[in-house]
Every structure is written in structure tokens, then in C-alpha cells.
Amino acid sequence: MSKLTTLLPNIPQMLPGAFFEAHREEILAAMTRVLDSGWYILGREVRSYEEEFAAYFGFGAAIGVANGTEAIELALRCLGVGPGDLVATPSHTAVATAAAVEAAGASPVFVEIDPDTYAMDPSSLDRTVREVPGIKAVIAVHLYGHPADVPAILDIARKAGLYVIEDCAQAHGTKLGGRFAGSMGDAATFSFYPTKNLGALGDGGMVVTDDPGRAQMIKTLREYGWEQRYVSERPGINSRLDELQAAILRIRLSYLEEGNRRRAAIASAYDRGLAGTGLVLPVCRPDAEHTYHQYVVRHPDRTAFLKRLKQSGVSTNIHYPMGVHQQPAYAGRCAIDPAGLSLTETVASQVVSLPMYPEMTDDDVATSIDAIRKSV
Secondary structure, three states: OOOOOOOOOOOOOOOHHHHHOOOOOHHHHHHHHHHEEEOOOOOHHHHHHHHHHHHHOOOOOEEEOHHHHHHHHHHHHHHHOOOOOEEEEEOHHHHHHHHHHHHHHOEEEEEEEOOOOOOOOOOHHHHHHOOOOOOOEEEEEOOOOOOOOOHHHHHHHHOOOOOOEEOOOOOOOOOOEEEEEOOOOOEEEEEEOOOOOOOOOOOEEEEEOOOOHHHHHHHHHHHOOOOOOEEEEEOOOOOOHHHHHHHHHHHHHHHHHHHHHHHHHHHHHHHHOEEEEEEEEOOOOOEEEEEOOOOOEEOOHHHHHHHHHHOOOOOOOOOOOOOOOHOOOOOOEEOOOOOOOOOHOOOOOOOOOOOOOOOOOOOHEEEEEHHHHHOO
């Protein structure tokens, strides 16, 4: 047993350090290369990673930033979204999405989710855009590794004159209709938090766009609004991907497809092993390629289910225990779909994230399935 797992449950829900253990020498060599270079901020590693990331996914430009939250903030600011504007986004998402909207000076408007994929429901967006004035942009969150229905969202947004940002924090390599998540809207954002399919050993983020002018604007905004060093042409922030993380991410990018294939294989085993248990299992659209950042099931009595499962040594998580609109920091002060968010609230009360990481062995998966079946 490795040092990493001695203090963890028998099967953790996620294991972000496993990639480092499997590729220790390669990662340490990259880190040493950076340390020996004497250049630690916005140098060769960041430029190379930006170029490699853009080329891998076919994006016009990729701009490395400090984290996924600030990536969304910068994308909004680049599109001119700010104070007095509203931004439509699902409530069933990480609170980071809403926090980024407010960091840009705008306010979130929460819309309902699709009953199968839990991503944004286009009909809810359409209703909300028609009935809530002041919406300027939409953030389509690709949740758990499954794509949102961006074509339908774009159709609604274009008719209303709205920008669309794709939040791809959980969708590295996800596809819809053969196109990568992040390639369909006006801009897209990624997080490289350690648990992501493409994760750093610390924080990191990326903004992508096919518009050269927007790309240059984001580069300016991420570093104090500088176009010339120490001269701020506009108000900006300090949001820079550092050289060490970029060097690590260059390695991780080369293993992304392999990791995603393994996640899909684990998901297929769960699909087979948990069929007939009464759990609501994930749904994948026929035209989508799911990357299973999380494998999320639903149980009508989550508390009892998790209590029974707790003694098995199989760890779970909850993504997310309540809608953002229900959280104390946001409750009662943000607009929501005029028809309400009842499905969001129901789903949030039932979701459970099962163990999911590429380094899971077949025995780990079988043990998890057996424990879950006995606990349902």
C-alpha cells in the first residue's frame, strides 16, 4: 500500500495524488526544469502549455490564469459584462460559477436543469430570458463531464442578443456532436483544480476563445490591465498561471485521453453493476461523449443510503448538496426562473458521487459495486 492511501478510506471517492505517484519521475523532472530556469511567472512553460492546449482541442487561443473561478470572471469582463448586468446560469453547479459572476460586478439569475443530464434546461433559459429583463450573458455549465445542450442554448441566446460562455471546469475532452466542449460559445473556461480530469498539483485555469481581440483583452486583464509593463490601460486583476503548474499540466495533457477512456470504462462497469438497484444512474445523450468527471447517482433517501454505505470503506461525495440559490450567501437575493427551481432542489437532495478516478483498479470497482448494491 502506498503512503498516499494509508490514511484514506479503502476506496476514496477521488484520489488526486494518484497521478503524481504514477508519473513521479516525469513530474519531478519537469518541476526541476522550471526551478533551474529561474523564471517562475508567465514564461516558456505557460506559453508552451497555452499553445499545446489550444492545439489539442482546436481552440483559436488559450490564456492561462490562476484558477477556474477567475477564468469565468475574466471571460465575462472581456465580453463587457459587469455592474448592472445579469447572467443566467444553472443553480445546480459549483458555487464558483455564481461567485465569478459577482466578482465581475454582475448578478446571477438561476435557471432550472434538464431532468436527465442535470445541465441547463434550454426551455427554462428561454422562459427566464423572456421574463427577467437585463440578462446580458449565459453561462452553460458542462456538469459532471456531460455537455450542456449548447446548440439549443446558443439559439435562444442569439435571438436575445446574449453572449454564451461555456464553463468546462468538469469537461476536459467532453464532446457534443463531435465538437469539444469549449468550442461552441463566445468564450469558454477551464479549471485545473487537482481533482479535475486534467488537474494540476495546485490551482490553475484557462480561458479560450477563437477571437484574437478577445484573447488579447484577456491577456491584458489577467495582469493588471497591462499592455505595456507597469502601465495599466484598464483595470485588471492578478490572475496568472504559474510556471510550475503549467509544466505539470503539459504532462497531464498528454495522458488526458487515456484517463478519460479509463473513466468511461469504470462508468460502464457501474452501469452494468448497478442496473436494477433502483438508483437513478447517469444518462448520456446519443450525440455526446461523456468524460465522467463524476459518476453521479440519485437515491430518494440519501441520508439512509449513505449511512448504510459508510461502514463499507467506500467513500462518496455530494456534488452539490443544495442549489446555489438555496445557499445562505445567495438565498433570497438573486433572481430565479419565474417557474421556480423545484427539480434543482429535488436533485440536490438526492445526488451521490461514487468513486471515480482513472487509477481505480477493476477490483476497486467491483468492491464499490458490491458495497453499493448491499447499501441501496
